[in-house]
Amino acid sequence: MSNENSTINQIENQSVPCQVKERKEPHAVVSRREFLKLLGGGILICMSPESILALQERGRQFGREEPLDFNAYLHIAEDGRVSCFTGKIEMGQGIYTSLAQMLAEELEVPLGSVKMVMGDTDLCPWDMGTFGSRSTKYFGPVLRQAAAEAREVLIQLASEHLRLPQDRLEAHDGFVLDKNNPDNKVSYASLTKGKKIEKNLEGKPPLKPMSDYEICGEPYERMDAREKVTGRAEFAGDIRLPDMLYAKILRPPAHRARLKGVDVSAAQAMKDVKVVQDSDLIAALHPTPDGAEKALGKITAQFDVPDEKLDNQNIFEHLVNAAPEGNLVDQKGDLDKGRSLASDTFEATYLNKYVAHAPLEPHTALAKVEGDKATLWVSTQRPFGDKDTVAQALGIPAENVRVITPFVGGGFGGKNQNQQAVEAAKLAKLAGRPVQVAWTRKEEFFYDTFQPAAVIKIKSGLDKQGKIVFWDYMIYHAGERTSQVFYDIPHHRVFIRGGWGRGASDAHPFSVGAWRGPGSNTNTYARESHIDIMAAKAGINPLEFRLRHLEGNPRMKRLLEAAAEKFNRKFEKAPSGRGFGISCVDYLNTYVATMAEVEVDKRTGKIQVTRVVCAQDMGEVINPEGARIQIDSCVTMGLGYTLSEEIHFKGGQVLDTNFDTYELPRFSWVPKIEAVLVQNPDLPPQGCGEPAITNMGSVVANAVYDAIGIRMFELPMNPERVRKAIEQA
Amino acid sequence: MEKTIFFKLNGESTQMTVEEDRMLLWVLRTELGLTGAKYGCGEGFCGACTVLVNNEPVRSCQFPMKDVGGKEVLTIEGLAKNGELHLLQRAFMAHDALQCGFCTSGMILTAYSLFLKNPQPTRKEIMETLEDHLCRCGAHTRIIDAIQTTAELKSEETR
Numbered sequence: 001m002s003n004e005n006s007t008i009n010q011i012e013n014q015s016v017p018c019q020v021k022e023r024k025e026p027h028a029v030v031s032r033r034e035f036l037k038l039l040g041g042g043i044l045i046c047m048s049p050e051s052i053l054a055l056q057e058r059g060r061q062f063g064r065e066e067p068l069d070f071n072a073y074l075h076i077a078e079d080g081r082v083s084c085f086t087g088k089i090e091m092g093q094g095i096y097t098s099l100a101q102m103l104a105e106e107l108e109v110p111l112g113s114v115k116m117v118m119g120d121t122d123l124c125p126w127d128m129g130t131f132g133s134r135s136t137k138y139f140g141p142v143l144r145q146a147a148a149e150a151r152e153v154l155i156q157l158a159s160e161h162l163r164l165p166q167d168r169l170e171a172h173d174g175f176v177l178d179k180n181n182p183d184n185k186v187s188y189a190s191l192t193k194g195k196k197i198e199k200n201l202e203g204k205p206p207l208k209p210m211s212d213y214e215i216c217g218e219p220y221e222r223m224d225a226r227e228k229v230t231g232r233a234e235f236a237g238d239i240r241l242p243d244m245l246y247a248k249i250l251r252p253p254a255h256r257a258r259l260k261g262v263d264v265s266a267a268q269a270m271k272d273v274k275v276v277q278d279s280d281l282i283a284a285l286h287p288t289p290d291g292a293e294k295a296l297g298k299i300t301a302q303f304d305v306p307d308e309k310l311d312n313q314n315i316f317e318h319l320v321n322a323a324p325e326g327n328l329v330d331q332k333g334d335l336d337k338g339r340s341l342a343s344d345t346f347e348a349t350y351l352n353k354y355v356a357h358a359p360l361e362p363h364t365a366l367a368k369v370e371g372d373k374a375t376l377w378v379s380t381q382r383p384f385g386d387k388d389t390v391a392q393a394l395g396i397p398a399e400n401v402r403v404i405t406p407f408v409g410g411g412f413g414g415k416n417q418n419q420q421a422v423e424a425a426k427l428a429k430l431a432g433r434p435v436q437v438a439w440t441r442k443e444e445f446f447y448d449t450f451q452p453a454a455v456i457k458i459k460s461g462l463d464k465q466g467k468i469v470f471w472d473y474m475i476y477h478a479g480e481r482t483s484q485v486f487y488d489i490p491h492h493r494v495f496i497r498g499g500w501g502r503g504a505s506d507a508h509p510f511s512v513g514a515w516r517g518p519g520s521n522t523n524t525y526a527r528e529s530h531i532d533i534m535a536a537k538a539g540i541n542p543l544e545f546r547l548r549h550l551e552g553n554p555r556m557k558r559l560l561e562a563a564a565e566k567f568n569r570k571f572e573k574a575p576s577g578r579g580f581g582i583s584c585v586d587y588l589n590t591y592v593a594t595m596a597e598v599e600v601d602k603r604t605g606k607i608q609v610t611r612v613v614c615a616q617d618m619g620e621v622i623n624p625e626g627a628r629i630q631i632d633s634c635v636t637m638g639l640g641y642t643l644s645e646e647i648h649f650k651g652g653q654v655l656d657t658n659f660d661t662y663e664l665p666r667f668s669w670v671p672k673i674e675a676v677l678v679q680n681p682d683l684p685p686q687g688c689g690e691p692a693i694t695n696m697g698s699v700v701a702n703a704v705y706d707a708i709g710i711r712m713f714e715l716p717m718n719p720e721r722v723r724k725a726i727e728q729a
Numbered sequence: 730m731e732k733t734i735f736f737k738l739n740g741e742s743t744q745m746t747v748e749e750d751r752m753l754l755w756v757l758r759t760e761l762g763l764t765g766a767k768y769g770c771g772e773g774f775c776g777a778c779t780v781l782v783n784n785e786p787v788r789s790c791q792f793p794m795k796d797v798g799g800k801e802v803l804t805i806e807g808l809a810k811n812g813e814l815h816l817l818q819r820a821f822m823a824h825d826a827l828q829c830g831f832c833t834s835g836m837i838l839t840a841y842s843l844f845l846k847n848p849q850p851t852r853k854e855i856m857e858t859l860e861d862h863l864c865r866c867g868a869h870t871r872i873i874d875a876i877q878t879t880a881e882l883k884s885e886e887t888r
Contacts, residue, residue: 092829228830231765409831636867
C-alpha cells in the first residue's frame with residue numbers, strides 16, 4: 001500500500017468525520033464519536049452494512065445472500081489489547097471462541113490477547129441477532145477482512161517506525177518484524193501508542209490463505225470453558241444488584257384466559273413482600289426467589305377460560321382447514337405432463353407436532369430503571385430487539401435503554417422473543433428497585449414460541465424406469481426452508497401455506513417461531529421419507545435411488561458417496577430388516593448427508609439409534625473441531641423431535657409443564673456419532689449450527705422402515721405411536 | 730420456622746438462620762452468593778441444581794435447609810483447590826464437554842461423587858449415573874469422554 005492512496009484517517013483533536021450514515025431507525029447505536037471517546041486511542045476498524053455492501057459490489061464474495069444485518073468494531077488499544085465489539089451473543093454455540101480465533105489468525109496476535117465484547121447495546125454497534133447459523137458464515141469473513149486491514153495499518157505504521165519499505169515487513173504474534181532480520185521488530189502496542197486511527201472496512205488486503213493458518217482449525221479450548229467449569233460464568237439469573245427483588249408473576253391457566261378477579265391481600269400481608277400491579281401484570285416481589293414464589297401462592301385469582309376444542313389430537317385437521325392462501329416456492333416443467341408420464345403414483349401426508357425449545361436456562365431478565373433510563377441483563381439472542389421492545393413498553397427513548405447479555409444458557413431460536421425483559425422493566429419501574437424475572441419451567445413451556453405443528457402433503461410419480469417424473473409438494477405451516485427441489489425431477493411444484501416467521505398464521509393456539517433449523521426439520525422429514533417410499537416401490541436401494549436422481553447435483557452426489565464410504569454398510573432394497581437409514585439436505589447451501597442404524601423393539605415400540613454417520617459440506621471449514629461439536633449437538637438434540645418431543649395441549653392450556661412429560665434426549669439415547677467433514681475450500685464458510693439436525697427425523701424414519709417395514713408418517717416416533725403403527729400394519 | 734443451621738460449605742464452617750423448609754438452591758444462590766448451581770426445572774428432573782451433601786449428589790431445588798444441618802455441602806465453587814482445577818474440570822475443558830454451560834456444574838459434581846465411590850467406572854456406569862442429568866445442547870458424548878478420560882488419568886496417577 002503506498003502512502004498516496006492510503007485511506008487512513010488520522011484524527012487529532014478534531015471532530016470525527018462521520019463516515020457511516022447515522023442510522024435513523026429506532027435501533028440507532030451509540031454514535032461512533034461517543035464510542036471513540038469511550039475507547040481512547042488506538043486503531044478502530046468499523047464494519048457496517050454500508051462497508052460490507054461496498055465489498056460485495058467490488059466482487060468480494062461474502063456468502064450467497066446479502067447479510068446486511070450487523071455492524072461491528074475491531075479495536076486495537078494504545079496498549080496493544082485487541083477487542084471486538086459485536087452484538088452477537090454466546091449461547092453455547094462457541095462463537096465467543098471461534099470469532100476470536102478468526103480475528104487473532106488474521107491480525108497475527110496470540111488468541112489470549114483478544115477480547116470479545118458481545119451483546120452489550122451500549123458498547124456494541126447494532127446487530128439484528130444471533131440466529132440462523134449466520135455468525136461464522138456472514139460475520140466471520142467480514143471480521144477477518146477487518147483484521148487484515150488492521151494488520152495492514154500496523155504494517156504501514158511499522159514501515160515509518162522502522163524506516164523500512166512495507167514489503168520487507170510482516171506481522172507475527174503481536175509484532176511487525178523485518179523479514180530479513182526478525183530481531184528488528186516493533187510491538188503492536190508501541191505502534192498504536194498515541195495514535196487515533198479510524199477507518200471503514202475497505203476489503204483491500206488479501207486474506208491469509210488457509211494453508212498458513214496457525215490458530216483457526218487448531219483444537220483450542222473454549223475461551224469460556226474455565227468460567228463454565230468453575231461455576232463463575234455469569235448468566236442473567238446470576239447477576240446481583242444492591243436492593244434487588246425477585247418477581248413471580250401471576251399467570252393465566254390458559255392462553256386467551258381473562259382475569260376476572262384477584263385478591264392479593266394475603267400475599268401483601270406477608271413479611272418483606274411487595275405486590276405490584278400494572279393492569280394485567282400482577283407480581284409478588286421479595287428479596288429471595290423462593291420468597292416471591294411463596295407469596296405468589298397466596299394470591300388468589302379467577303379467570304374466564306374460553307371453551308376451546310382444539311387439542312394435540314385434532315390440531316392437524318384444523319391447521320389444514322385454517323391455512324393461509326399461500327404462494328409458490330419452486331416450480332419446473334408441467335405437473336400435468338409429469339402425471340401423464342407416471343406409471344406409479346404416490347400420495348402421502350407427513351405430520352409433526354409442536355416442539356419446545358426448552359433451553360436449560362429459562363427466560364431471565366434483571367432490570368434496573370432509574371428515571372427515564374433502564375439497564376437490563378437479559379438471556380437473549382436479540383439484545384437490540386429487546387432494547388427497542390423495552391423502550392416502547394416503558395415509553396422512553398431507545399437510546400436510554402441498555403441491554404447487556406451475559407452468557408446465555410441455550411437459545412435454539414427460543415430467545416429471539418423476550419417478554420420477560422419487558423416484565424422485569426415494568427416491575428422494576430413500579431417497585432423503584434431492581435427486579436429479576438426468571439421464568440419457572442412451567443412458564444417456559446407456556447410462553448415458548450414453538451416449532452409449529454405442520455402438515456406436508458406430497459404427490460409424486462415414477463415412470464417405468466424408476467425415474468421420478470413429478471413432485472407436487474404442499475406445505476401447511478412448516479415454512480419453506482429446504483423445501484426446494486434439489487433432485488432431478490423434470491416436473492415439480494412446491495407450494496407453501498403458512499410458516500414460522502413473521503407470516504406465521506394465527507391458526508395456531510399459541511406462539512410459534514424459529515426452532516433450530518426452522519422449517520427444515522419438517523420439510524426434510526417429509527421429502528426424504530417420500531423419496532424412500534418411491535425407492536422401495538421401484539425396488540432400488542435408497543442410496544442408489546438418490547444417486548440416480550442427483551446427476552444434476554454433483555456436490556450432493558459426492559457428499560452421499562463420502563457418507564456411504566464412512567458408513568461402510570451396503571444399502572439394500574428396503575425393508576432389509578437391518579435398520580439402515582439415509583437422508584440428505586441442502587440447508588442454506590450447507591449440504592448434509594446422514595446415515596443411521598437403528599434397533600426397534602417391536603413389543604415396546606422403542607427405537608434405539610445406535611450409530612449415526614453425518615457427512616457435511618459447509619464450504620471452507622474454519623474450525624473442524626467446532627464443526628464436529630455442532631454436528632454431535634445436532635444429532636443428539638435432533639433425537640428429541642424425532643423420538644419424544646411434542647407439546648400436549650387442550651385449548652389454550654399447555655399440559656406439559658416440566659421434563660417429566662416433555663422428554664429431552666438422555667445419555668442412554670445417544671448413538672455413536674461419526675462426523676465426516678468434506679473439504680470444499682472453493683466455497684466460503686457456510687453455516688454449521690443447524691443443518692445437521694434437519695436430517696434426523698427422516699434418517700431415523702427411513703431406518704425404522706428398513707428395520708421393520710413400517711412407515712412412520714408422524715413425528716415424534718414415540719413408543720406408543722410406533723406400537724400403534726405396528727398393530728395397524 | 731426460622732432455625733439456626735450449622736453446616737460445612739465448601740470446607741468452611743457455616744452458620745445461618747433461615748426458614749428451615751427453604752430449599753438449599755435458593756439459599757445458596759441468594760444469601761450465600763454461590764450461583765454455580767442453577768435452576769433448570771425446580772422439580773428435580775434436570776440436575777442443573779445438583780450439589781453434593783456428604784458427598785452424595787442431591788437436587789438442591791428439592792433439598793430443604795433443615796436436612797443440611799451438620800452436613801458437608803460441596804458446590805462447584807468448592808471443587809478447585811487453591812486455584813488448582815480438579816482433574817474433572819480440566820477434562821471437561823479439554824474435551825469441549827460443555828456448550829452453554831448451564832448443566833455443567835451438576836454434571837461435574839455428580840461425576841465427582843461417582844469417582845469417590847468408584848474410581849474406575851466403565852463408560853456404561855458413567856452413562857447410567859448421568860442418565861437423569863439433562864443437557865439441551867447435546868454435549869453428551871463429550872461429557873462421557875471427559876469423565877472417562879479422567880478415570881483413565883486417575884488410574885495412571887495411582888499406578
